[in-house]
Structure formats: structure tokens, C-alpha cells
Amino acid sequence: MTNRLVITLICAITFYSCSSTKEVTQPSIEQSVDTTQKTVDFSTLETPPKNWHHLDEQQTQFRGISSKLTYETIFQDRSSQKQIIVAVIDGGVDIKHSDLQANIWTNSDEIPNNQKDDDQNGYKDDVNGWNFIGGADGKNVNNDTFEVTRIYARLHPKFADADTTVLSAKAQKKYEYYKKIKKAYAYQINKQQRQYNNISSLEDSKKEAEKILSNYFSGSYTYEDIQAIQPQDKQMAFAKDVMTYVLENDIDSTVIAEQKKQLYEFMKYGYNPDFSPRDIVGDDYDNKTERYYGNNDVIGPDPSHGTHVAGIVGAVRNNGIGMNGVAANVQIMPIRAVPDGDERDKDVANAIRYAVDNGADVINMSFGKSYSPYKKQVDKAIRYANKKGVLMVHAAGNSSENTDQKENYPTDTYGDYFEGSETADLWLSIGASSWKPDSSFVGSFSNYGAERVDLFAPGVDIYSTTPDSKYERNQGTSMAAPVVSGTAALLMSYYPNLTSNQIRSVIMESVKKYPNQDVIIPHKANAEGTLADFDTLSVTGGVVNVYRALQAAEKVSNK
Incomplete structure (x- = not known):
């Protein structure tokens, strides 16, 4: 995979030459x-x-x-x-x-x-x-696909139901490698699901917080306005925490949509063993x-x-x-x-x-x-x-x-x-x-x-x-x-x-x-x-x- 930096939203709160031989004078920095x-x-x-x-x-x-x-x-x-x-x-x-x-x-x-x-x-x-x-x-x-997916797709049909008691030493070594790959592949699948759930939770929390704050301020508001709030109940504390996190991390609907799209494509292509x-x-x-x-x-x-x-x-x-x-x-x-x-x-x-x-x-x-x-x-x-x-x-x-x-x-x-x-x-x-x-x-x-x-x-x-x-x-x-x-x-x-x-x-x-x-x-x-x-x-x-x-x-x- 290219070394593109993949953004992961993790919510910290509880919601979701021919050189011249002539000497060159080098100017001092x-x-x-x-x-x-x-x-x-x-x-x-x-x-x-x-x-x-x-x-x-x-x-x-x-x-x-x-x-x-x-x-x-x-x-x-x-x-x-x-x-x-x-x-x-x-x-x-x-x-x-x-x-x-x-x-x-x-x-x-x-x-x-x-x-x-x-x-x-x-x-x-x-x-x-x-x-x-x-x-x-x-x-x-x-x-x-990702390489772990390709290796898993190649080895799984051979070893998923293998009788390990009759494997040769060489086949046993490959089987141990298969178990390692299977574990790594499963980890990635679970990770993608967790991240998708986190982003979806954040999206829902953001919408609810925006609704609460819009009602509170009777319209638009700024980051400074939010920080000045002294919450009197859990609902307002929730809204302040969510929108503080969202604004400090420059998270908007576009960022959330891009993240969901990326995770969807990871599952559709990158971690799909049937895709080639x-x-x-x-x-x-x-x-x-x-x-x-x-x-x-x-x-x-x-x-x-x-x-x-x-x-x-x-x-x-x-x-x-x-x-x-x-x-x-x-x-x-x-x-x-x-x-x-x-x-x-x-x-x-x-x-x-x-x-x-x-x-x-x-x-x-x-x-x-x-x-x-x-x-x-x-x-x-x-x-x-x-x-x-x-x-x-x-x-x-x-x-x-x-x-x-x-x-x-x-x-x-x-x-x-x-x-x-x-x-x-x-x-x-x-x-x-x-x-x-x-x-x-x-x-x-x-x-x-x-x-x-x-x-x-x-x-x-x-x-x-x-x-x-x-x-x-x-x-x-x-x-x-x-x-x-x-x-x-x-x-x-x-x-x-x-x-x-x-x-x-x-x-x-x-x-x-x-x-x-x-x-x-x-x-x-x-x-x-x-x-x-x-x-x-x-x-x-x-x-x-x-x-x-x-x-x-x-x-x-x-x-």
C-alpha cells in the first residue's frame, strides 16, 4: 500500500555534475x-x-x-x-x-x-x-487487495480444514504461517469494523450536539461561545464535549464522509479475499x-x-x-x-x-x-x-x-x-x-x-x-x-x-x-x-x- 497517511478518528470521550575544481566561497549561515x-x-x-x-x-x-x-x-x-x-x-x-x-x-x-x-x-x-x-x-x-488478504486467500483453502496430525514438517511450517496470517487478517477486519462504528457514532453525536447548541444559542455559535458554557446538566455537558472535540480536530461532514468511504472501500477491495x-x-x-x-x-x-x-x-x-x-x-x-x-x-x-x-x-x-x-x-x-x-x-x-x-x-x-x-x-x-x-x-x-x-x-x-x-x-x-x-x-x-x-x-x-x-x-x-x-x-x-x-x-x- 502507498504510504498515504490514513486519518483515523478516535474519539477520546465516552460517546461515539562536472564539478568545478575552483574553490567556492561558502557564505556563513x-x-x-x-x-x-x-x-x-x-x-x-x-x-x-x-x-x-x-x-x-x-x-x-x-x-x-x-x-x-x-x-x-x-x-x-x-x-x-x-x-x-x-x-x-x-x-x-x-x-x-x-x-x-x-x-x-x-x-x-x-x-x-x-x-x-x-x-x-x-x-x-x-x-x-x-x-x-x-x-x-x-x-x-x-x-x-492488501498483501495480507492475498496471502490469506491463497492459504485458507489449503489449511482451513487441514488435518494437522498428518502434515509433513514442511506443510506444518506453512500451516503455522497460515495461522499467523489468519490472526492478522481477522484483526484488520475487526479493526475496520470498530473504526466504522466509531465514526458512525461520532457522526450521530455531532448531529445531536449541533441540535442542542443551536437551540441553546438560538442560531449560530463559535468555539469561544461553546467554551464559555457552564453545563448545568448531562445533555449540555455532552454537547459541549462533542463540539469541542469536533472543532479542535477540524471534523466536518466532509471529513466524516471521506472516512466512511475509505473504510467501505477497504472492506470492498482491500480486505476482500474474493476480489482480484x-x-x-x-x-x-x-x-x-x-x-x-x-x-x-x-x-x-x-x-x-x-x-x-x-x-x-x-x-x-x-x-x-x-x-x-x-x-x-x-x-x-x-x-x-x-x-x-x-x-x-x-x-x-x-x-x-x-x-x-x-x-x-x-x-x-x-x-x-x-x-x-x-x-x-x-x-x-x-x-x-x-x-x-x-x-x-x-x-x-x-x-x-x-x-x-x-x-x-x-x-x-x-x-x-x-x-x-x-x-x-x-x-x-x-x-x-x-x-x-x-x-x-x-x-x-x-x-x-x-x-x-x-x-x-x-x-x-x-x-x-x-x-x-x-x-x-x-x-x-x-x-x-x-x-x-x-x-x-x-x-x-x-x-x-x-x-x-x-x-x-x-x-x-x-x-x-x-x-x-x-x-x-x-x-x-x-x-x-x-x-x-x-x-x-x-x-x-x-x-x-x-x-x-x-x-x-x-x-x-x-x-
Whole structure:
């Protein structure tokens, strides 16, 4: 499943490049600080500036990546030396977006719409990328099941009524795995039902509270009006509690309707073992080594997520509209492999190989899941990308879990998630940081891990491109990963003499650290209060920083 941040309403109350060898003078960050700026009151600020992730903390107090400062100082009199290709493996990208169109990768060896594979790469008319979840007839997969559902559907007929006394040792092992999957599947079904009941209860409570308060105030009322009420009975206390919760959490009828729709679709598609859209693709799904299937529709039925990701990496800079991507002189290669549901291992493996074979320098993967039944195929593709020198950037996930202890795929570890000893060198796993410099500095949804998550990047309230030339704020590690992918592309563009290994090292070693910064540890139950040092939640203990990375790259380049 894509790392889209799924909102869960939980009611707390009882109701329901060719680098120049010339030494570059690096301007001091301290010298560029505007000392006349007013102190930002983060306790009352509801939303950050739209470009907060580009800002420099010393200049603005927002913990961005200092990319704006970098462009205004280090890059003021310099030009990038190489155009970098970033593959965005996702659910689709709106390649016609006015802030992306100029930066979309084009396969110059392919003649558009002639129904031929002109460059003989195995993909007919792949002018702007490829779609591994579409059919040759132009149809596309939109919804798909979750991986736990697919595994359950495969194993249940075999083991539901099995006589366990006659099972071989091998079959017994599979049976034990089936029991684990059955339990996980049942948990998810019950969870969806509980959430639907909670939302329905909240909806009913909201309607009743609105009726009570409208009568009390003889019409409209404000949040302040509600807080001034001194309830004299249970009915008014109920109304005050409900509407206080609703208003403080920005819950309206639209939010409730969207939540109910999402849960309905989860049950209709994601957790429905009888649902399978794979016939749309038309491949031999049992053949996990099959590579040449799909179509050239890189937009797909819902490119919202991928378009937002692409904009963070490489929206056209300084064109007077929308927003700026992190990287300049970049091309976005859209590869569609992620449906609304869990991506399939076969498609992920093929998407990675397509990116490598068609010239990608960086692969952004803002998706993930808890099960990977055909991990060997994905491992082979990751090995291939690693061998070819392609940097892979993966979102750590939005499950509020420690990935040192809980699986999150794909991963840089070949073989077993916990016992595998060999890892890919060119891999970065990214957690999401926030704009608030307090205990909520880590996104409450973000996965973390002192061994599995390499670093953090801005991933809360990120303003970026959405379909039909629009923009909106989104959050998730899906937004943090492209910040790092854009940073890597930027470094590669200005320092093409550096290897991908060197680029990765520069990013890791130049992170901005926050000593003694206590943060709330993300928790699935949304329990607050448990604190940890920020530097214990990732390998580097820091946040990506473009300014520092460029300084480090300059030193490495001049050695």
C-alpha cells in the first residue's frame, strides 16, 4: 500500500555534475540571519508557510532543509552540470501538470503513439515511463487487495480444514504461517469494523450536539461561545464535549464522509479475499520473472499521490506559479506500480528494473507494506539497481512503528528481514519530521528505527502539486522520501564526478542534528507522553540538510 497517511478518528470521550575544481566561497549561515525577525509562536501557529520544508532554521526558525538558502547563496553564481533522472515509482503522475510538465522525462528513442517498440526495450510507446498495473487494452487497476488478504486467500483453502496430525514438517511450517496470517487478517477486519462504528457514532453525536447548541444559542455559535458554557446538566455537558472535540480536530461532514468511504472501500477491495483485479493487467501472474506487460499510461485513474511526490522532487523552480521542487535540472520518470491497496512484488521488481535500464539516477519509492511473499524477486531487482549505481530512496512507512522490530517492505536487506546479513549499499530509508521544534518534531505517524531508518526529512504539512494543476498539503513519509530524492538529485547535478556511494555518504554525514531534543515516540495507539532523544530514532540521528550536504560534497569533490 502507498504510504498515504490514513486519518483515523478516535474519539477520546465516552460517546461515539562536472564539478568545478575552483574553490567556492561558502557564505556563513550565521551571517545571513535576519536578526530583526519576530519570534515564531509555534504554540499558536496552526499551519506553517507553504515552503517551510525549504527554509533554514536559523533564518526562519522553521526546521527545513535550507534549500532556499542554498539557491540564494551557494548556487547564486553557479549552474548545474548534469541533468538528473529521478524515477518515481508510485500510483501515477499527472505529467500534464503546469508545474511538472517541463520536467517530465521523455524517452527520445521512442516515437509516440505508433504502437511500436522503437527502442526495443520491451515496452511499446513508453514515451514518458511505464505502467505495470495496466492492460494492453488501455484499462488500469485502481483498487487492489492488501498483501495480507492475498496471502490469506491463497492459504485458507489449503489449511482451513487441514488435518494437522498428518502434515509433513514442511506443510506444518506453512500451516503455522497460515495461522499467523489468519490472526492478522481477522484483526484488520475487526479493526475496520470498530473504526466504522466509531465514526458512525461520532457522526450521530455531532448531529445531536449541533441540535442542542443551536437551540441553546438560538442560531449560530463559535468555539469561544461553546467554551464559555457552564453545563448545568448531562445533555449540555455532552454537547459541549462533542463540539469541542469536533472543532479542535477540524471534523466536518466532509471529513466524516471521506472516512466512511475509505473504510467501505477497504472492506470492498482491500480486505476482500474474493476480489482480484489482476485480469485487467493480463499477465501470467504466477510467472514472477515475467517483465514485459502493462501499458504506457503513467497517469492512471488516480495520480494524486504520485503527483504530490513528483512535485516535491522536481516541480519547476522559479516559474512564478505553485511551488519549487528541491532539485533543479531534473527529469521525473513516472512508473506506475502502486494501486490503491498494496503493491505487488512482481510489479515493484519490474518497476525498479525499468528505472535502471532507462537511465534513472535515483529511484523514489514512497510506498510500503508489512508482507512480501515474493521478496526474492524484489531483492534481485534491488541488487541490480545497486550494482548499476542507482540510489534508492524509500519511505520508512506510516505505521508509527519501530522498523527494527516490525517488518516494512521493500527493504535493503537481502533475504530474511531480521536474519539477512547482506544489504544494499545504495539505499536510504526516510522518516518524517515536522515543522514544530518541540516534542512533536517527529510526525506522529512516522516509522522509526535506530538501525533501519537512516535519517529524517520534512514530511508534515508539505505543500506540493496535485492533479489538474492544483496544489495541496499532505503528510507522510511519502512526502519525506522525495525531499531526500530531490536532495540527492541536486548533489548529483552539481557534482557529477561523485559516485552514488559518495552522494549517499554525503547526505548521511551532513544531517542536521538536534542534541537533547526529546520527541514523542510515534505509537500506533496514539498514546502520548513517552519521550526519547531524537537522535536515537534513526541511524544518523538527524534531518537532511541541503546546505550542509553541498558543503560536504564540495570537500569530497576537491579531494
